[in-house]
Amino acid sequence: MKSIYTIPKIVKYDDLSKAWFVYFRYDKKLFRYKFGINYINNYKKRLVEAESIRDALHQKLKESWNPNIPDLINTYNNMLFSEALDFSIEKKTPNLGSKTLCGYKSTSKFIKEALKATNMDNLLIAETKRIHIKLIIEKTKEQRKWSNKSFNKNLGYLKAILSELMQWDIIENNPAHGIKSLKVGEITAFTPATDDEIKLIKQKILSEFPSFYTYIISIFHTGIRPEELLHIQLKMIDLKKSQIILPPGITKTDIERIVPLNPFLKAYLEEMNLSQHNQEFFIFGSKREHTNRGLKKELDFIPGPRRLNRDCASKLWRKLIIDGLKINVNMYSLKHLGANKKILAGVELDALRELYGHTSKMMTLRYAKVVKEVNRNQIMEKSPDF
Known part of the structure; x- marks a missing residue:
């Protein structure tokens, strides 16, 4: 009897600027997984991680895993904070208005810039604590020259993005919760006409x-x-x-x-x-x-x-x-x-x-x-x- 899935394989390049991924077909449908491997800048280390993902996926398939059904395999433990932002926004997109989605994406972009500035490019979402979020959001405020009002707005977006990860059991607690909003004066952005x-x-x-x-x-x-x-x-x-x-x-x-x-x-x-x-x-x-x-x-x-x-x-x-x-x-x-x-x-x-x-x-x-x-x-x- 022909298998419903193909054996997972690695697509890799000598040029590390190109994205690697592990792929297979299940019921003729193509699936690709990266799980943060492209943030590893060493060829041998990236290959070891890719092989680990390949083997984990193959084992899950042999255990009757259906990739069409949301399933949290252990490779989520290796998901980077930056990748988790993308994952969350992707899942939230169908239920968001265009303006809100634009706000979420902008916040995510600013946060990623701050990750580099704080040397937290390789921060794993599973290891992210409140102190990390505080450092990242403060650095973002400094880089973007946010007012207190803008800080609060983007903090709210970030909390919502991270809350989506809880829905998928990628994190147990939202590391942004408990971070206080900053004081703002009276809002006059929509002052009516006389x-x-x-x-x-x-x-x-x-x-x-x-x-x-x-x-x-x-x-x-x-x-x-x-x-x-x-x-x-x-x-x-x-x-x-x-x-x-x-x-x-x-x-x-x-x-x-x-x-x-x-x-x-x-x-x-x-x-x-x-x-x-x-x-x-x-x-x-x-x-x-x-x-x-x-x-x-x-x-x-x-x-x-x-x-x-x-x-x-x-x-x-x-x-x-x-x-x-x-x-x-x-x-x-x-x-x-x-x-x-x-x-x-x-x-x-x-x-x-x-x-x-x-x-x-x-x-x-x-x-x-x-x-x-x-x-x-x-x-x-x-x-x-x-």
């Missing part, structure tokens, strides 16, 4: 790209993220019940969210005659035949079969508002502006939290900056006499 600036923004968009107006006020009214808005199909909108149902596939939290429509936004959506279009269309989609000829106000940000990407909205905002009006505010600040306006209008913080799909009020407070001011005013106005 009332006078908002008037100019309205006039500019309505006169030059009116279909874009409903998109940007949707950020203000609903707090739905710009990326999520572009994924909304007409079938997700129920004007009779005044709500949008966001399915798990397009929300950041992968949890279905029901977003109520207030009368102001609902009126704009009703003017779009959504019932007359294919319900599979994207509400802020495109009907352009050619995708490389720039946005058209008659064909973009309207119900259409093609989904626009996030960059289309960002670039249009920059063109009209930042460059056109010289008003340096981020489009995402409309969510912050909407939060502040709602709080000032009497909306409870918990109701706002529910609208934005946050799990905690602390997250919502990042957007509703006027809450403290409202609370102080209430204390001054409603406190009883002694």
Whole structure:
């Protein structure tokens, strides 16, 4: 009876800059394994390690191991810290948004640069302790000239990357846990436009790209993220019940969210005659035949079969508002502006939290900056006499 697998073999080169690997076929499918051998800069030592991996793989195959099923063979003990970062990101990729994935990859790149600077190129993930992480992340902060805020953000990414390794039983504990975030001042990255600036923004968009107006006020009214808005199909909108149902596939939290429509936004959506279009269309989609000829106000940000990407909205905002009006505010600040306006209008913080799909009020407070001011005013106005 013919074997379901071939005997593992080593692919090696005299030139050590070329990647070595061990390969075999299982049920005609090709499998390759490196397990850190290419970080060994001595030919004989690399060959010994490669032969060890080859023999270990062969033994596992003889013991009825199926490589199609995730299996942690002992060679993971030889996985380098840098390789573990790549492994983790590869496993997390299917469940990450493009922006988050970009952040993870950037953090990984910076960490690898720090590994060389701290002479920890050959650090094994199995031997990585908190002290190693502290030294590496501090060196990265120094090299990249990170602010405390950037340090905290990248530390968070690193913790998440290492947590994935725990899911695969490559490490038992996350060596980054317990490392404290640095103190940061008040976050002002998304400072909203002033009332006078908002008037100019309205006039500019309505006169030059009116279909874009409903998109940007949707950020203000609903707090739905710009990326999520572009994924909304007409079938997700129920004007009779005044709500949008966001399915798990397009929300950041992968949890279905029901977003109520207030009368102001609902009126704009009703003017779009959504019932007359294919319900599979994207509400802020495109009907352009050619995708490389720039946005058209008659064909973009309207119900259409093609989904626009996030960059289309960002670039249009920059063109009209930042460059056109010289008003340096981020489009995402409309969510912050909407939060502040709602709080000032009497909306409870918990109701706002529910609208934005946050799990905690602390997250919502990042957007509703006027809450403290409202609370102080209430204390001054409603406190009883002694």
